[in-house]
Amino acid sequence: MENNSEDSQGQKKPAHGSMWTVSVVVLVVALGAIVFFNKDSAQLKQQAAGMVEKQDAVIGSVSGETKPSSEEKVFNIVGNNFSFSPAEIRVKRGDTVKIVFNNKVGFHDLVIDEYSVRTPQIQADKSAEIIFTADKTGTFEYYCSVGQHRAMGMKGNLIVE
Numbered sequence: 001m002e003n004n005s006e007d008s009q010g011q012k013k014p015a016h017g018s019m020w021t022v023s024v025v026v027l028v029v030a031l032g033a034i035v036f037f038n039k040d041s042a043q044l045k046q047q048a049a050g051m052v053e054k055q056d057a058v059i060g061s062v063s064g065e066t067k068p069s070s071e072e073k074v075f076n077i078v079g080n081n082f083s084f085s086p087a088e089i090r091v092k093r094g095d096t097v098k099i100v101f102n103n104k105v106g107f108h109d110l111v112i113d114e115y116s117v118r119t120p121q122i123q124a125d126k127s128a129e130i131i132f133t134a135d136k137t138g139t140f141e142y143y144c145s146v147g148q149h150r151a152m153g154m155k156g157n158l159i160v161e
């Protein structure tokens with residue numbers, strides 16, 4: 001009987017042992033899964049954070065592109081004998097400035113020396129354009145370079161703020 005009981009215990013021991021081994025394996029696998037899951041979630045968080053940073057960067061560049069200082073400003077300036085209308089225009093530094101010069105009467109042009117821009121000299125009922133970047137602040141006179149028109153009052157001010 002002792003031998004039997006020993007045998008039965010002996011038989012049970014391996015059974016307990018294999019169950020223990022299974023339990024350990026399950027535990028290790030479970031722990032491993034938890035560790036990997038945490039790593040994955042940490043990586044996901046990092047990726048999410050990276051995506052957020054990228055989105056912020058994109059938003060930043062978009063808002064940079066839409067700054068008021070890089071707008072295109074279009075002005076229609078009418079020429080007469082001997083004046084410009086309007087006689088003052090204002091932009092922000094960095095703006096792209098497009099001036100459409102519509103000549104109503106006489107023979108004129110529109111010149112801004114400091115920005116090295118000028119329209120052709122044109123007849124009445126003609127128009128011409130100049131376009132430039134207002135990259136320096138100040139008050140710059142636009143004028144007609146034909147004859148004595150500038151001295152006769154055919155001038156105005158471009159103000160870059």
Ligand SMILES: [Cu+2]
Nearest residue numbers: 108144146149
């Ligand atoms: Cu003129």
